[in-house]
Amino acid sequence: MGYQSMRGNSSQLLSRIAAGDGHGENSSYFDGWKAYDSNPFNPSSNLGGVIQMGLAENLLCLDMIKDWIKEHPEASICTEQGLTDFEAVANFQDYHGLPAFRQALAKFMGKARGGKVKFDPDRIVMSGGGTGAQETLAFCLANPGDAFLVPTPYYPAFDRDFCWRTGVRLLPINCYSSDNFKLTKAELELAYENAQRDNITVKGVLMTNPSNPLGTTMDRDTFKTLLSFVNQKRIHLICDEIFSGSVFNQSEFLSVCELLEEEPSYDRNLFHIAYSLSKDMGLPGFRVGVIYSYNDAVVRCARRMSSFGLVSSQTQHLLAHMLSDDDFTSEYLAENKRRLHKRHGEFTSGLEKLGIKCLPSTAGLFVWMDLRQFLKESTENGELELWRVIINDVKLNVSPGSSFRCTEPGWFRVCFANMDDATMHIALRRIGDFADKLKEDTTQMQNKKRFNKKLRLSFCRLNDGAIVPHLMSPHLLSPRSPLVKASN
Numbered sequence: 001m002g003y004q005s006m007r008g009n010s011s012q013l014l015s016r017i018a019a020g021d022g023h024g025e026n027s028s029y030f031d032g033w034k035a036y037d038s039n040p041f042n043p044s045s046n047l048g049g050v051i052q053m054g055l056a057e058n059l060l061c062l063d064m065i066k067d068w069i070k071e072h073p074e075a076s077i078c079t080e081q082g083l084t085d086f087e088a089v090a091n092f093q094d095y096h097g098l099p100a101f102r103q104a105l106a107k108f109m110g111k112a113r114g115g116k117v118k119f120d121p122d123r124i125v126m127s128g129g130g131t132g133a134q135e136t137l138a139f140c141l142a143n144p145g146d147a148f149l150v151p152t153p154y155y156p157a158f159d160r161d162f163c164w165r166t167g168v169r170l171l172p173i174n175c176y177s178s179d180n181f182k183l184t185k186a187e188l189e190l191a192y193e194n195a196q197r198d199n200i201t202v203k204g205v206l207m208t209n210p211s212n213p214l215g216t217t218m219d220r221d222t223f224k225t226l227l228s229f230v231n232q233k234r235i236h237l238i239c240d241e242i243f244s245g246s247v248f249n250q251s252e253f254l255s256v257c258e259l260l261e262e263e264p265s266y267d268r269n270l271f272h273i274a275y276s277l278s279k280d281m282g283l284p285g286f287r288v289g290v291i292y293s294y295n296d297a298v299v300r301c302a303r304r305m306s307s308f309g310l311v312s313s314q315t316q317h318l319l320a321h322m323l324s325d326d327d328f329t330s331e332y333l334a335e336n337k338r339r340l341h342k343r344h345g346e347f348t349s350g351l352e353k354l355g356i357k358c359l360p361s362t363a364g365l366f367v368w369m370d371l372r373q374f375l376k377e378s379t380e381n382g383e384l385e386l387w388r389v390i391i392n393d394v395k396l397n398v399s400p401g402s403s404f405r406c407t408e409p410g411w412f413r414v415c416f417a418n419m420d421d422a423t424m425h426i427a428l429r430r431i432g433d434f435a436d437k438l439k440e441d442t443t444q445m446q447n448k449k450r451f452n453k454k455l456r457l458s459f460c461r462l463n464d465g466a467i468v469p470h471l472m473s474p475h476l477l478s479p480r481s482p483l484v485k486a487s488n
């Protein structure tokens with residue numbers, strides 16, 4: 001069969017999933033990554049390339065992890081010192097995971113939340129990163145066609161991770177800049193009522209805390225409102241706490257676990273956490289995800305499903321050693337916060353000097369940058385037009401707010417922890433040059449408008465009868481006249 005005829009029949013040849021485009025990757029968020037891939041910035045070989053600021057990756061503390069690995073060769077089965085464990089680890093494939101790994105992970109998760117809560121190792125289920133955790137939870141909690149409500153703006157890949165293979169839907173709860181994008185009870189209720197009106201079964205609320213893309217944490221009152229709401233409606237709450245150890249101001253972070261411990265009247269069967277080591281430890285390539293559910297049936301089902309996305313035993317073995325080293329994890333978490341805080345401060349103050357503001361934030365690997373002043377028109381198209389200029393001319397991959405389902409045009413997520421200091425300064429310089437150019441263009445345009453207005457007024461006066469014949473003479477309107485140029 002030729003290529004053409006195969007393409008023509010692909011909808012019959014393949015499954016609906018394979019032939020369809022429910023993968024959620026048709027988004028400017030992913031397009032930006034492609035633009036980076038085709039011309040990546042490199043300080044020695046491609047200075048003019050695109051700087052990747054669309055990837056929430058943390059490279060700031062990898063030196064500490066590498067040092068630990070060098071000091072502990074016995075933790076890896078691929079070194080002479082660790083080879084004695086080779087058979088036991090290489091042959092291990094129990095979907096419960098290595099007990100030492102689950103214990104170390106439970107301890108680390110408690111520490112990452114400031115030691116205020118404890119996790120039970122028997123409730124920890126592994127998955128292929130936070131991505132796998134989201135999908136497994138969707139499979140356990142909802143049927144195809146059911147929905148979860150999600151506050152906007154939200155992490156774009158949820159449309160793929162949570163929805164694509166499960167058939168579950170996400171419905172937005174709109175949040176606005178006038179409230180610093182905080183979730184409000186009115187919008188939560190509205191989203192729920194709209195779904196009911198449309199005969200859609202709402203199975204729960206999905207949220208990120210700290211928020212991706214805002215970098216903010218949920219305050220106690222809002223959290224309590226949300227918990228009471230789901231408890232009263234008997235729907236689930238999934239808290240994606242993947243950035244819980246990346247809060248620079250730890251006292252501000254409140255995990256759902258803390259509230260559940262404080263308030264025993266909530267039905268615990270409704271609460272679930274997604275976590276991963278991709279952000280707080282900067283190890284997205286290790287694909288270590290965690291589902292932590294307070295519901296026994298969900299733990300059971302998710303564990304069976306984890307066969308499809310187990311973490312390799314070699315990785316579990318290494319991390320079991322690393323995460324049970326108390327001194328190391330304490331030092332790492334503290335240093336990670338310090339470095340993130342410093343980088344966040346340098347980047348946001350650099351932007352502020354250029355006249356660009358960000359939503360105040362205390363967590364995460366990114367900022368929510370306000371470029372509303374630079375929009376030609378305040379629409380999604382206006383935002384995408386600006387985004388294309390930023391990618392193609394300024395050569396920065398930032399992610400437009402519309403790809404996060406933000407209802408207000410002009411906001412962009414910008415990642416700052418996936419590069420070294422020098423690259424960050426180059427990025428700031430590029431943003432500065434760009435902002436200057438836009439401001440210059442705007443001033444020129446305003447001057448032009450003002451000039452044209454004056455011109456129109458003077459012509460009006462002429463028509464009003466105050467005729468000064470020589471002003472009508474052809475030489476005034478010669479092609480070299482500034483008036484002609486200004487009106488072009």
Ligand SMILES: Cc1ncc(COP(=O)(O)O)c(C=O)c1O
Binds near residue numbers: 155208240242278289
């Ligand atoms: C909120 C959130 N959840 C889940 C993920 C996926 O994480 P992982 O790389 O562990 O699959 C990400 C990654 O950016 C994320 O930001």
